[in-house]
Each structure stands twice: as structure tokens, then as C-alpha cells.
Amino acid sequence: MASVLGQLILNGVLLGGIYSLISIGLTLIFGVTRIVNFAHGEFLMLAMYITFWLNSLQGIDPYLSFVVVVPLLFVAGLVAHRLVIHPILGAPSYMQIFITVGLSVMLQNLALFLWKADFRSVDSFCSSSTVKIVALLCGAPKLIAFAASALTTAALHLFLKKTYLGKAIRAVVQDREAAQLMGIDIHRIYLLTFGLGCACVGVAGTLMAPIYTVFPTVGVYFVLTAFVVVVLGGLGSLPGAFLGGLVIGVVESLAGFFVSPQLKEAIYFLIFLAVLLVRPSGLFGQIGAEELG
Amino acid sequence: MKWKRIFYPDLYIALSLSGVASVAALFVRNEFFTNLVIWTFFYASLGLSWNLIGGFAGQLSLGHAAFYGLGAYTSALLFLHFQISPWIGMLAGGAVAVLFALIIGFPCFRLRGPFFTLSTIASAEVLRILAIYFKDLTGGSVGIQVNVSPSLAHFVFESRIPYLFIAWGILLGVLLLSLLVERSWLGSSLIALREDPDAAEALGINTTWVKMVALMISAFFTALAGVFYTQFVHFIEPYSEFSLENSIQFAMIPMVGGMGTSIGPVIGSFILTPLQELIRAWLGGRFLGLHWVAYGLVLILVVIFMPQGLVGFLRARRICLPEGWRRLFLPLAPARVGREMDRLIPPSPVSSSAQEEILLECKGVTKDFGGLVALSGVDLKIRRGEIFGLIGPNGAGKTTLFNLIAGFHRLSSGSIYFGGQEISGLRPPHQVCRRGIARTFQVVKPFGHMSVLENVMVGAFCREKDPRIAEEEALKIIAFTGLEDHATLPAHCLTIADRKRLEFARALATKPDLLLLDEVVAGLNRVEAEQVEEMIRSIRARGITVFLIEHVMQSVMSLSDRIAILHHGEKIMEGRPAEVACDPKVIQAYLGEEYVLACS
Numbered sequence: 022m023a024s025v026l027g028q029l030i031l032n033g034v035l036l037g038g039i040y041s042l043i044s045i046g047l048t049l050i051f052g053v054t055r056i057v058n059f060a061h062g063e064f065l066m067l068a069m070y071i072t073f074w075l076n077s078l079q080g081i082d083p084y085l086s087f088v089v090v091v092p093l094l095f096v097a098g099l100v101a102h103r104l105v106i107h108p109i110l111g112a113p114s115y116m117q118i119f120i121t122v123g124l125s126v127m128l129q130n131l132a133l134f135l136w137k138a139d140f141r142s143v144d145s146f147c148s149s150s151t152v153k154i155v156a157l158l159c160g161a162p163k164l165i166a167f168a169a170s171a172l173t174t175a176a177l178h179l180f181l182k183k184t185y186l187g188k189a190i191r192a193v194v195q196d197r198e199a200a201q202l203m204g205i206d207i208h209r210i211y212l213l214t215f216g217l218g219c220a221c222v223g224v225a226g227t228l229m230a231p232i233y234t235v236f237p238t239v240g241v242y243f244v245l246t247a248f249v250v251v252v253l254g255g256l257g258s259l260p261g262a263f264l265g266g267l268v269i270g271v272v273e274s275l276a277g278f279f280v281s282p283q284l285k286e287a288i289y290f291l292i293f294l295a296v297l298l299v300r301p302s303g304l305f306g307q308i309g310a311e312e313l314g
Numbered sequence: 315m316k317w318k319r320i321f322y323p324d325l326y327i328a329l330s331l332s333g334v335a336s337v338a339a340l341f342v343r344n345e346f347f348t349n350l351v352i353w354t355f356f357y358a359s360l361g362l363s364w365n366l367i368g369g370f371a372g373q374l375s376l377g378h379a380a381f382y383g384l385g386a387y388t389s390a391l392l393f394l395h396f397q398i399s400p401w402i403g404m405l406a407g408g409a410v411a412v413l414f415a416l417i418i419g420f421p422c423f424r425l426r427g428p429f430f431t432l433s434t435i436a437s438a439e440v441l442r443i444l445a446i447y448f449k450d451l452t453g454g455s456v457g458i459q460v461n462v463s464p465s466l467a468h469f470v471f472e473s474r475i476p477y478l479f480i481a482w483g484i485l486l487g488v489l490l491l492s493l494l495v496e497r498s499w500l501g502s503s504l505i506a507l508r509e510d511p512d513a514a515e516a517l518g519i520n521t522t523w524v525k526m527v528a529l530m531i532s533a534f535f536t537a538l539a540g541v542f543y544t545q546f547v548h549f550i551e552p553y554s555e556f557s558l559e560n561s562i563q564f565a566m567i568p569m570v571g572g573m574g575t576s577i578g579p580v581i582g583s584f585i586l587t588p589l590q591e592l593i594r595a596w597l598g599g600r601f602l603g604l605h606w607v608a609y610g611l612v613l614i615l616v617v618i619f620m621p622q623g624l625v626g627f628l629r630a631r632r633i634c635l636p637e638g639w640r641r642l643f644l645p646l647a648p649a650r651v652g653r654e655m656d657r658l659i660p661p662s663p664v665s666s667s668a669q670e671e672i673l674l675e676c677k678g679v680t681k682d683f684g685g686l687v688a689l690s691g692v693d694l695k696i697r698r699g700e701i702f703g704l705i706g707p708n709g710a711g712k713t714t715l716f717n718l719i720a721g722f723h724r725l726s727s728g729s730i731y732f733g734g735q736e737i738s739g740l741r742p743p744h745q746v747c748r749r750g751i752a753r754t755f756q757v758v759k760p761f762g763h764m765s766v767l768e769n770v771m772v773g774a775f776c777r778e779k780d781p782r783i784a785e786e787e788a789l790k791i792i793a794f795t796g797l798e799d800h801a802t803l804p805a806h807c808l809t810i811a812d813r814k815r816l817e818f819a820r821a822l823a824t825k826p827d828l829l830l831l832d833e834v835v836a837g838l839n840r841v842e843a844e845q846v847e848e849m850i851r852s853i854r855a856r857g858i859t860v861f862l863i864e865h866v867m868q869s870v871m872s873l874s875d876r877i878a879i880l881h882h883g884e885k886i887m888e889g890r891p892a893e894v895a896c897d898p899k900v901i902q903a904y905l906g907e908e909y910v911l912a913c914s
Contacts, residue, residue, distance in 0.1 A: 057428035108618045114427035115374045119569055120617040122376070122562055127610025133603030237603070241558070245439060248432055287443040290436045297433050298421045 024156055029274045031157050037270020038167030039229060043243055044250040044262040045174060046221030052194045052257030053214040056106060059121040061247065062240025063128035064101075064219045068094050068226020069235040070136060076143045076230075083145045083230045084165070091223040098219025102212050110211065125240075132237040145231040166228040173224050174263045177217075181259070190214060194257060246286075249293040255303025265304065324577040328489050331584055332358075336482055340475070346595075348474040352546070354587040355481035356539060361567030361579030362488045363535035367528045368565055369573035370501055372508030373423070375529075376561045377434030378536050380418075380441045381411040383555035385537025386544045387445065390458045393468075400469035404541045411537035415529045423525050435558060442556035457551025460544060469545045477546055484542060485580075488535050492576040495531070499775035499784070504528055505574060506772040509761035516720060516755070518747035518776035518824055536564070566609075570616050572625025574763075581624055586612075658790045661855040664699030673698040673859050674719070674751075674828055678728035679738075681714055688714040689883045691728070696828075701850065701860045703874030703891075705867075707903060710880040712863045713756055716830050720753045721746040733827070747776060752826035754817035756833045756863075762806035766797055769805050769816055773823030788823055795819040795849065811842045818849065822858075829853065831862040835869045847873055871895065879903060 047061045068090050075086040105124050109116050147161040181187035192200040193210045201207050233239065250269050254261025269289055276285040296303065332355060339351040360382070367373050388410045389403025398406070422433040445452045452458070462468045471477060495501045507514040507521045514521055544550050554560065568574075571582025589612075593605035620627045676694040680687070689711040696702045704712050717723045719730055721743035730738040732749060740746050752773075761769050767785070770792055774784035792801050795815045800808060805816060814834055821829055831850070835843045847869055854860055864870040870877065871891045878888040881903040887894060894900055 057432070105614060105618075112621065113372075115368075115372060115573075116617050116621050118374055118376075118428055118431050119565070120614055123610045123613030123617065125610070126559075126562065126613065127607050130603035130606035130610065134601055134607060137602065245435070249436075252429075252432065281447065283447045284443065287440050287447070290440045290443075293436050294421065294433060294440075297425055297429060301425060301429060 025278075028157050029278050030271055031154070031159055033271030033274030034267055035159055035163040035167045035270070036274060037267035038170040039163075039225065039232075039266075040243075040246055040250050040270055041263045041266025042166075042170040042173060042225040042228070043222060044247040044254070044266050045177065045259060046218035046225075047244075047247050048251045048254065048257055048259065048262040049177070049221065050215055050218035051251070053190055054106065054110065054211050056110075056117050056121065057248075057256075058106075058218070059118065059244070060101070060125035060128060061218075061222065062242075062244025063125050063132075064094060064097065064222045064240070065226050065229075065243055066132060066235070066237065066240035067097065067128065068223045069230045069233075069239060070132060072227045072230035073141050073143050073235050077141075083143050083227055087224070087227045090227050091220050094223030094226070095216040095220040098216035099212060101219070102215035106215060107208070107211070110208075129237050129240065136237065138237060140234040140236045142234045143230040148231050160232075162228075162231045166232065169224065169228050170266075171263075173221065174259065177221070178259055186213070246289070249289050252293055252301075252303055253296050255305040258303065258305035261303055261305030324575070325489070325493060327577055328580045329486075331580065332482060332485060335584075336478060339478055345474060348478060350588055350591050352474065352478050352481045353591060354583050355478075355485040356542065356546075357563070357567055357587045358580045358583035359481070359485045359488045360536060360539045360564045361571065361583050362485075362492050362576065363532045363539065364564040365568040365573060365576075365579045366492065366495060366504075366532040366535075367525070368532075369568045369575070369578070370495070370504035370508065371525050371528050372574075373525060373529070374431045374565070375434040376431050376558065376565060377418075377436070377438035378532070378564045379556050379558065379560040380414065380434075380438035381533040381536040382540040382543075382560060382564075383438075383441060383445065383550075383552070384411045384414055385540030386550045386555050387452060387458075388537070389541040390460055390544050390550055391451065393460070393462075394458065399467050400541055400545050401467070404538055407537040407541050408534040411533040411540075412530045415533035416526070419526050419529045420522070423522055423529075435561070438556050438558070438561060442552050445552035445556060452552065455552060457549060460548040460550075470548070477542075481542065484535075484538060489576060489580065491531070491535075492579075495528075496576050497781055499779050499781070500524065500527065502768065502772050502775055505764055505768075506761050508574070509763060510759045512722070512743075513755065513759035513761065513820075514772070515743040516722075516747060516753050517773045517820060518744045519772070520744045521742070566613055568623070569613070570623055572623030572627075572629075575623075575625045575629075578623050578625040585624070658794050659856060661852070662857045663855050664857050664859075669697055669699045671698045672696070673700075673733060674861065675731040676715075676719075676728065677731070679715065679718060679725060679730060680727045681711075681718060681723060682726050687883050689718070689880075692880070692883075692885050694878060694885070694888075696859060696861055698827075698859055699854065699857065700875050701854055701862065701873050703870040703877040704861065704863045704880060705865070705870055705877060705894075706880035711883040712880055713832060715880070716753060716832055716863065719746070720751060720830060747824055747826075750825075750827035751830065752821035752824045752828070753830035754814075754821050754832055754834055758810070758813040758817050760805035760808065760813050760816055763804055765802050765804055766792060766808070766816060766819075767801045770819045770823050773820040776824040788819075791819050791823050795822070796845070811838055814838070814846070815849075818846075818853075822853065826858060828859045828861060831860060831864075833863055833865060835864055835866045843869055 043065060047058060050056065050058050071090050071093060072083050072086045075081040075089060076083055101124065105120055109120050145162060150161040151158050152161055152164055181191055189200070189205045190210055192203065192205060193207055197207055246269065250265040251262055253268060254265030272289055272292065273285045276288040280288060335351045335354065339348045364375070364378050368375055385407030388407035389400045392398040392403045392406055393400055418437045422430055425433055446455050462470050464470045464472045503514065503519045503524045506517065507519060507524065511521055567582040567586055568579040570586055571580065572578025590605060590609065593608055597604045672695050674696040676692055679689055679692040681689045692715065704715070706712055714723065718725055721741045724741060725738050729736055732751060737746055737749060761772065767788055770788040771784050774787045778784045778787060792798055795818050797812060797815050797819060800812060808816060818834065835846055838846060843866065850860055850873055874891055876889065877891055877894045879886050879894065879900050886899050886903060887897050
């Protein structure tokens with residue numbers, strides 16, 4: 022039993038690593054621009070498709086396509102911000118929600134139109150290899166994904182703490198008006214943050230392509246999970262998103278085993294509702310952030 | 315306004331649009347066209363239902379598929395297992411949806427903005443997962459086929475025509491209800507709380523309950539449409555019925571047509587549904603998903619270029635019509651301050667015997683915000699019919715005291731009595747307003763997208779639920795406060811002086827015994843200030859006790875019968891204006907130690 026439990030928790034943590042990586046981008050964008058990006062999952066979908074096509078057309082291993090996908094997603098983020106997000110900064114929240122939902126619908130169906138609804142999968146050099154840790158088994162791609170996720174979080178954390186740009190981003194999170202008075206160009210910060218958030222999803226996309234199949238609505242599935250993670254960790258909090266991802270991963274893994282694999286999502290959605298009610302600011306969020314809407 | 319009652323332009327536009335479409339469908343006798351008309355009516359009803367909570371109240375739900383799916387499943391299962399006619403199933407489905415609205419409403423309404431939206435999405439997702447999981451009951455992901463012989467009792471027909479009429483009937487039903495809501499205290503309250511929840515509470519609106527009522531009505535009709543869908547298509551399954559796409563669709567119709575209006579969703583559906591069906595017929599077969607790409611693009615463009623929807627876009631143009639045009643519809647002749655005011659609202663000063671009565675009493679009122687003591691042990695007694703001034707340096711705790719009296723904050727200790735009854739436990743603020751305390755806000759909070767008249771009617775609805783009487787009262791108060799030239803203007807167009815008048819007018823409309831005025835003179839020029847002072851005196855002459863916070867000494871000294879001074883959260887002095895003005899403690903609080911010496 023102990024080994025089963027251990028295996029379940031390990032699976033959960035590894036899965037959670039992936040959730041964390043998606044959620045970090047989402048939480049970063051929210052923290053800075055105060056916009057909940059409902060199209061976040063579609064950027065993930067794009068990253069996975071780019072990885073897939075690089076692999077099937079050029080034979081590039083998913084882990085190498087990283088160098089192409091991440092900058093591409095960064096640019097995609099910049100473009101999306103400039104065209105869609107920028108015009109509605111400071112608009113009422115219903116407009117912000119509608120516009121990102123519109124972007125999501127558009128990208129999803131653009132993928133459907135261009136690449137059809139087929140499920141596609143990518144193979145990597147280590148797709149079928151497993152690693153044994155003590156008595157527990159885990160797939161190499163998942164382990165790589167987890168390690169990369171932890172590294173990205175750490176790197177992002179350092180970037181925000183140590184560099185001037187990072188400090189400027191944090192200043193904008195605290196108080197956008199005061200930041201402006203200190204000579205920070207907040208629109209540049211918004212733009213960069215949106216690109217950065219999408220680049221995070223780019224990392225996630227390359228790491229997930231060898232694990233999950235790619236199809237036009239793959240983003241919806243993961244983005245709903247990411248919302249749960251982000252709210253649990255506290256919208257706008259990076260450590261919150263990382264830990265929240267692990268918690269949801271473990272919950273999903275345990276619920277899938279002990280309750281029913283079909284109900285695992287229902288369970289974490291209920292957790293989501295409970296968190297929203299009991300502590301809407303999440304584990305690490307700024308108290309009152311949810312009021313800002 | 316009277317003209318609205320005569321013309322009901324929204325109703326006539328909707329009636330003629332849907333009438334022409336129905337007649338055309340009857341004559342054309344083309345199945346594709348008839349279906350198109352039915353779907354247009356169907357989505358118009360769903361858009362209208364969604365609009366009740368999403369548009370009027372601004373609570374952006376993207377979980378309405380939950381109500382829709384509940385309606386569809388309840389009726390289908392009742393028929394499948396118990397052979398209960400879908401006509402009864404409709405009501406049952408509606409009831410189940412209302413129940414679900416009650417369960418999720420209270421928790422979700424505590425959240426604002428995107429958090430509310432996320433919680434509604436999560437609720438619908440949970441239902442979808444459960445519907446897939448409980449296979450034995452719901453048929454799981456395979457779905458339910460409704461296979462019965464056509465008959466009226468079964469709500470299944472061979473021809474499309476009965477469906478057309480049923481869809482039309484549902485549309486007209488929802489539309490009439492929506493129009494009724496829009497013109498009643500309920501619609502007024504919903505729009506007010508969308509524009510500014512705090513100000514709405516201060517005007518006596520129980521915002522949580524009002525949102526709840528709107529959500530329940532909305533859920534009921536959404537479920538009704540769900541049942542219609544089941545009977546029309548004969549097949550339901552969890553992936554599509556409970557899907558986020560459905561919820562987005564319901565919300566998008568009012569968004570394009572014009573949220574927060576009754577005609578908007580109808581127009582939205584008449585534009586979007588045919589567009590969608592045509593694009594689907596044209597592109598759908600050959601280019602999978604392309605019609606949704608167009609849909610997403612339309613949504614983005616509408617939000618950027620026409621955020622108020624088509625109706626809002628057109629209405630915004632109408633405001634620009636010349637002054638005289640608007641005046642035609644105002645039943646009251648303009649009345650100026652002076653004798654005219656007496657005619658509008660006759661003076662009824664407080665009798666000298668009643669003046670002894672203590673209307674408001676604060677006993678040891680203390681408030682600390684996590685260590686920062688904003689008020690400590692403040693005692694105050696305000697007599698009926700008095701004008702009582704409260705002054706003190708910035709940060710002395712004046713506005714905090716108002717927030718405590720009006721129920722916006724909870725007291726740390728102490729108690730507040732109003733007319734002999736304790737009100738310090740009353741929260742949220744609407745209860746305090748109902749007891750007869752109205753307030754204005756230091757930073758004015760007009761309901762920007764409502765006209766001046768509608769703003770004041772929000773206050774009037776606190777005492778009077780009949781819209782005609784409320785409107786009459788509001789018009790009187792508008793003339794009384796000198797806003798009659800602007801009655802039909804949206805409040806966001808007003809100058810700051812007029813916005814302050816509007817604060818007055820709204821608060822007066824709630825027929826208060828006690829009026830709390832938070833810095834109503836500050837920021838006005840001398841002429842405007844004198845008008846406001848005059849108004850405060852005439853308000854008192856109508857038996858309303860006034861408690862005011864003011865920084866402009868000239869005003870506060872000339873207006874007040876008595877004045878109290880707060881300093882660092884404590885009351886340091888209370889007395890007549892002349893006594894207060896030369897008290898060393900007051901001078902010290904305002905100007906510092908050295909001035910006391912200089913004065914003495």
C-alpha cells in the first residue's frame with residue numbers, strides 16, 4: 022500500500038509540475054495587468070502544435086525545438102497584447118473577459134481549420150524510457166518536464182527579484198500609478214509581461230508535447246486546471262502557482278485512484294469553489310486582489 | 315418618463331422583427347429558413363435570459379450552460395423514466411435550475427469580476443462531469459435520444475410550424491418579463507449595483523438578494539429554452555449541453571446587440587444567429603471551424619469598437635440631439651430655488667417639542683483597522699431637526715464615523731442608536747438606509763450610465779415600488795435640487811457641482827430622517843457653495859436632520875447649530891460655532907501649538 026501511495030504521490034507531483042508551468046504564465050499576466058487571460062490555453066495549444074510540426078516536418082526532437090518555440094510564443098504574446106489586450110486595459114472587467122474569450126475561440130478554431138481535429142502525438146528520444154527512483158517508477162518525459170518546470174519557476178523568481186526589469190514588474194504589481202511616477206513605462210511592462218507569460222506556456226508546450234496528444238481544444242482542458250491552480254495559489258503569486266500546481270497534481274492523482282478517474286476533475290473544481298469562498302486570495306495571493314477584479 | 319410608456323419602442327421593434335420573421339417563415343415554407351427563424355427566436359430568448367443577470371446586473375456568468383443542461387436533462391429524464399409530459403417537465407426543469415441557482419448564487423456572488431466568472435464556469439463543468447459519470451441515470455456521454463410519436467402532449471411535432479410558434483411564445487414571454495424588470499425597481503436596482511455596488515447599498519438596495527432574484531429568473535428561462543431544445547432536436551448529451559461554448563454563445567448575443575437593454579439581445583440574435591447559420595452552411599462543410607474563427611473575431615472587434623453593443627452605440631448618438639428635444643418629454647416645468655421649492659415639497663419643520671428628541675446617539679464608538687485606531691470612544695448626540703457639523707484635520711476619522719453609522723464598516727466596540735433603536739449591528743448598509751439614514755459620498759459615486767432621473771429613481775424605489783409614483787417623486791426632487799435641465803442626461807456627463815447635487819437628490823429620494831453629508835461643499839466655487847448651503851437649510855426646513863462633515867469653515871460655521879471636532883480619532887470639543895471657533899484646543903488641532911500662543 023505504501024508503495025502504491027508513494028507512486029501515486031510521485032505521479033501527482035510530476036503532473037503538478039506541468040500544471041505549475043502553465044499556471045505561472047497565467048498568474049504572472051494577471052498579477053501585472055489584472056487581466057484573466059481566458060486565451061492562455063490556446064497559447065499552450067499553439068506551442069504544442071509548433072513542437073509537433075517541427076518534429077514531423079523537420080525531425081527536430083521536441084526538447085530541441087524549445088529554442089524555436091519559446092521565442093516564437095514570446096513574440097505571439099507581444100502581438101496578441103498589442104492587438105487585443107492593449108485596447109481594453111482599464112476597461113470594465115466584462116469587456117476584458119469577453120475579449121480574451123473571443124481570442125480563445127478564434128485561436129482554437131483557427132487550429133481546427135488549419136490542422137483538423139486529429140489527435141497527434143510527438144515522439145522524443147526518451148519517450149518510452151522510464152527512470153527508477155528507489156522503488157518508484159516514472160516516465161522520463163514527465164521527470165524532465167518537472168525538472169524544467171522547477172527550473173523555470175526558479176529562473177523567473179530570480180529574474181523578478183534581481184534584475185531591474187523584474188523589480189519594475191513587481192513595482193507595477195504593487196501599485197501601477199506609483200510605479201508610473203517612478204518613471205516606469207507601464208505599457209512596456211504590460212507588453213513584456215504578456216510576452217513572458219506566453220513564453221512560459223511555450224516552455225510548457227514543448228515539454229508536454231511528448232507526453233500528451235495535441236488537438237485544437239487541448240488548451241481548454243489545461244487552462245481550466247490552470248485556473249484552479251492559480252486561484253488556489255493566489256492569483257498573481259509565482260510561488261503560489263508552483264505549489265498550487267503540485268497540490269492539484271497530487272489531488273488529481275489520488276482522486277483518480279481512490280474515487281474515480283472520471284470524477285477527478287469534479288473534485289478539484291469543488292476544491293476551486295471552496296477556495297474561492299473561504300479564501301479567495303488563495304494560499305499566497307495578495308489579500309483583496311479578488312476585489313480588484 | 316411618460317413618453318416611454320406611450321411608445322415602448324423596444325417592444326414594438328421586437329414585435330415587428332419577430333412578427334415579420336414568423337410570417338416570412340410561414341409563407342416561404344422552406345425548412346432551412348423556418349429552422350433559421352426558430353433558432354433566432356431560441357437564441358434571442360437565451361440572450362434575454364442571460365442578460366437579466368449578465369447585462370442588467372453586470373454579473374458576467376459563463377456558466378449558464380448549467381441551467382440550460384439542467385432544464386434539458388430534467389425534462390428528458392422525467393419523460394424517459396416516468397412518462398411525464400415535457401410541458402410539465404419544462405416547469406420541473408425550471409424549478410431545478412432555480413434551485414441550482416440558489417445553491418451556487420450565494421457563494422459565487424461574494425466574488426467580483428473575473429472571479430465570479432470563473433466560479434460560474436467551474437459550476438457548469440462540475441455538472442458536465444457528473445452528467446457523464448452517472449451513466450445509469452443520464453446515459454453518460456452517449457446522451458439521451460427522445461424518440462416518441464409526435465403529439466401535443468409529448469411536445470413533439472412532425473411539422474416545424476408548431477415549434478416556430480412555441481419558440482415565438484417563449485421569446486415574447488421572456489421579452490415582456492425583461493421589459494417589466496427593466497422598468498421596475500428590480501431593473502433599477504440591478505443596473506445601480508452594476509454601476510456602483512456601494513452606492514446601491516447606501517440607497518437601500520439589498521444587492522445580494524436582488525442579484526439572487528435576477529439569477530433565479532434567468533436560470534428558469536434558460537432551463538425552459540433547454541427543454542425546448544430537447545424537444546426540437548430530440549437528442550441531448552453532456553459534452554454539448556453543459557459546454558462552455560454554449561455559455562459563451564448565450565453571453566455573446568446580448569454583447570453584440572447591447573447588454574443591459576431588453577431589445578439588445580433580440581437584435582443581437584437577429585444579427586448573429588442567421589450570420590452563424592449562414593456561415594456554417596457556407597463554410598462549415600468545407601472548412602471545419604472557420605465559422606467559429608469569424609465568431610471569435612466578431613466578438614473581439616465588437617468589444618474594441620462597440621463595447622456597448624449595437625443598441626448602446628445607437629443610443630449614445632441620441633444623447634446628442636438638441637436641448638429642446640429632450641425637454642419635450644419632461645412633464646414638469648423647471649422650478650427654481652425659492653418659492654417654487656415650497657410648491658414642490660412643502661416645508662414641514664420639526665416642532666419645538668420634537669426638537670428635544672435625540673435622533674442619533676453614538677456611545678463610545680471605537681474602530682481600529684488592525685492596530686491603527688481610527689476612532690476611539692466617540693460620544694455624540696444629535697437632536698431631531700438639527701444641523702450638526704463634524705470637523706477635524708485630515709485623517710481624524712470623520713468619514714470612518716460616517717461609514718460606521720451607515721453600516722459600511724463594523725464597529726470594534728461601542729454602539730450607535732437611531733431613534734432609540736440600536737443600529738450598530740446592522741449590516742450590510744441597505745438596512746440602515748431603510749431605517750431612515752441616507753448618506754452622500756465624499757468621492758461622488760453617480761451611476762454613470764443611468765440618466766439623472768434614473769439615478770434619483772433608484773433612491774425613490776427604496777420607499778415606493780410603483781415606478782410611476784417613484785418617477786413623480788424623483789422628478790420633484792430633481793427640480794428641488796436644481797437638476798431639472800439635466801434629467802435625461804447620463805450621470806457621467808455632469809459637472810462636479812451637478813454630481814454633488816445628484817448625490818443630494820438620490821439621498822433625499824430615500825426619504826431619510828437623517829442625512830449624512832460628506833464634504834458636499836468642498837471643491838465648489840463660492841456661488842455654487844452658497845446654493846448648496848441654501849439647499850441644506852431648506853432640507854432641514856423639511857424636517858430632515860442633517861449631520862455634515864465639512865472642511866470649508868465658512869460653510870460649516872454658518873450652517874451648523876452645533877459642531878463637534880475630531881482629532882486623532884477622539885472628540886476633543888463640542889459646542890456652538892462661536893464657541894468652537896475660538897477654542898484653543900481646536901486651533902491647536904488645526905494649526906499647531908504656536909498659533910494658540912499667538913492668538914491668546
